[in-house]
Amino acid sequence: MSDLTPPAVILDKPQLADNIGAVARVMANFGLTDLRLVSPRDGWPQDRAWATASGADWVLEGVRVFDSVAEAIADLNTVFATTARPRETRQPVRTPREATRVLYDDTASGLKTGLLFGGERAGLETTDIALCAGIVTIPIDPKHHSLNLAQAVAINAYEWRTLILDAPPPRFREGEPPASNALLVGMYEHLEEELENGGFFYPPEKKRSMSQNLRVMLGRAAFTEQEVATMRGAIHALARGRGRVLAKLAAERAGKKD
Amino acid sequence: MSDLTPPAVILDKPQLADNIGAVARVMANFGLTDLRLVSPRDGWPQDRAWATASGADWVLEGVRVFDSVAEAIADLNTVFATTARPRETRQPVRTPREATRVLYDDTASGLKTGLLFGGERAGLETTDIALCAGIVTIPIDPKHHSLNLAQAVAINAYEWRTLILDAPPPRFREGEPPASNALLVGMYEHLEEELENGGFFYPPEKKRSMSQNLRVMLGRAAFTEQEVATMRGAIHALARGRGRVLAKLAAERAGKKD
Structure with a gap:
């Protein structure tokens, strides 16, 4: 098992404290710790989050709050936006497994990475997606595509931990790393x-x-x-x-x- | 994409209707439909489940209720028990990805499959695990191993859909299939x-x-x-x-x- 720093999780305008807590819980389940909130609707901290985090207090206690996605990801090099596949995009679209592999390789190459998730209703704004290195789309059945926020985090976090436990030899980035x-x-x-x-x-x-x-x-x-x-x-x-x-x-x- | 029948999801003694609804929702997200409940604590049906299913009504409307795990899985050939790795077991233990591959191959071979999940607190009884073809253990960080029920279903359902979309050639079972x-x-x-x-x-x-x-x-x-x-x-x-x-x-x- 590797000691790579797991990706940060950035929640843009989360609405429900319950969901923030559920996200913290599942991050802890899979060894992620860096949770960042952009303009949480009901402010921060909120007791309800601790109630649903089921003991993952260290994740909630480490939460940082930002006013914009740009500020929240300023120190990161590779950030993927987790969202349904846009109708039209000129950014690369990856599955969670493919994206995790890139995050793993980039982390092993010394870069700081993150996963950006939209709020429960509104999702992500195109301007914020544009700041990301690409898009991660979970392979949802189009018949029922409303995926719970914590579930979306769970699947990506699970892929991270599965890959970390498998610990394949990283494919190091060649040349200079991308700017922050x-x-x-x-x-x-x-x-x-x-x-x-x-x-x-x-x-x-x-x-x-x-x-x-x-x-x-x-x-x-x-x-x-x-x-x-x-x-x-x-x-x-x-x-x-x-x-x-x-x-x-x-x-x-x-x-x-x- | 294949037209294989996805595995049934069997919840043993689920406590919270909210969780049953969340399970139905995430099953629908990944194309699973056959939900079976063994002795749900507060009876069935329950309005709260519809509230949290977020529109996945067809899964809830198809729910069947049983008095025992044995009855709930009677028609199935290959069932995996999803649980933390037991301290001592003589049953095979697989990751969700490995187990999904077996379920996929068995389904392609004409067998009926299922995934068994324990209740929120008690988990599964050893006698019921003993009825299963093996154990699936999600790779949880031992530092925080309390995984939400719907998250556990989500990860297995996601693996199923990812494999189905990838549609590798199935490895058909040789010889006679196992009995129900x-x-x-x-x-x-x-x-x-x-x-x-x-x-x-x-x-x-x-x-x-x-x-x-x-x-x-x-x-x-x-x-x-x-x-x-x-x-x-x-x-x-x-x-x-x-x-x-x-x-x-x-x-x-x-x-x-x-």
């Missing part, structure tokens, strides 16, 4: 700010979906830390260049007037 | 009755554990229907032979007295 999510989000925001200045988001109501597409496209590249720095330099140069051109044009116009 | 549990139990009871008559169970308080050991030993042989008939003939002959010997002894004694 914090660095990626910083790059996206920088890019979006400059695109906004440049009038790229037109019509304005499309800004959200256009940003998302960019994040998904660029996310697939799995930039290293160095590559993020390169990209930011490029964005900066492009934006500055545009500033210079504008300044030049303004100067020319001013000259003509004279 | 009803035939086996009939044989055990016949044997035990005659052993009782023969004064085998001594001291009497050991009868239970001695019977159990016999069932486990003989169960491992996976007798066919024909073999069960052969065994019953042998038991009958042994008992009749003893009867004749006793009659002869009695006659001799009577002769001496004259």
Whole structure:
């Protein structure tokens, strides 16, 4: 059995404390400990969670609360969004077993990993899925696809423990590891700010979906830390260049007037 | 995707209707439909189960209730008991993945299969485990081994669906299939009755554990229907032979007295 750090579990906007407790319980069943909550509906902590955790108190006591998915996964390198297969996606879709294998290999390669789950009703927002390295879809019967939150966590946690006990030789990542999510989000925001200045988001109501597409496209590249720095330099140069051109044009116009 | 009949799920003495509903829900999630209850504590049907089944009504409406595990699994050929690994057992212990593979192969070979789960607190009785073809143990972290009933069902049901979607070529059973549990139990009871008559169970308080050991030993042989008939003939002959010997002894004694 290996001493790899298991993936963090991130619950986005969980509604019921009972479910948070049930998630903690099943994480403990399979040796996971790092539970993070994004904007739990009824605040935190909540007694009901302890009641349903059935003794997995150390998981609940270690819970960290965040205001956004981006902040909750900032320190992680490889995060999968657990959700039904989107109708249209340009992100890789994996089974829990396939995803677990990637998490295992990445963890063995020194990366920090996580699994993101949506709230009971709303599920995950596309903008948050776009921050992830891919999508995990549990093979549910389409006839009855409403899977309980703790069950979804259970299946992924069970796959992790099964793989850990089996302890196959990890396939180490070659080359540089991908940057943390914090660095990626910083790059996206920088890019979006400059695109906004440049009038790229037109019509304005499309800004959200256009940003998302960019994040998904660029996310697939799995930039290293160095590559993020390169990209930011490029964005900066492009934006500055545009500033210079504008300044030049303004100067020319001013000259003509004279 | 195959059209194999999924395993039946048998819950022995379930306590909470909420859990029965949660089991039905997760069975529906993974395409299982045959739910059987043995002596549910609060009777059946119960409204709470429908509340937690989240729309998986067809599973609850098809529920059958039995008075004993033996009756609930009478028509099945291969049943695994889902339980923590017993300290001492002479029955094979499998992971959910290994057990699912056996259930898959047996189903493809025309057999009827099932998964037996114990109640929330008490778990399964050894006498009932002895009726099963083996034990399934979910790889739980020993640090926190209290697994919710619906989670235990979820993991096995998920393994079934994952295998079904993968649809590997089944390894058909060679030769005759094992007899149904009803035939086996009939044989055990016949044997035990005659052993009782023969004064085998001594001291009497050991009868239970001695019977159990016999069932486990003989169960491992996976007798066919024909073999069960052969065994019953042998038991009958042994008992009749003893009867004749006793009659002869009695006659001799009577002769001496004259």
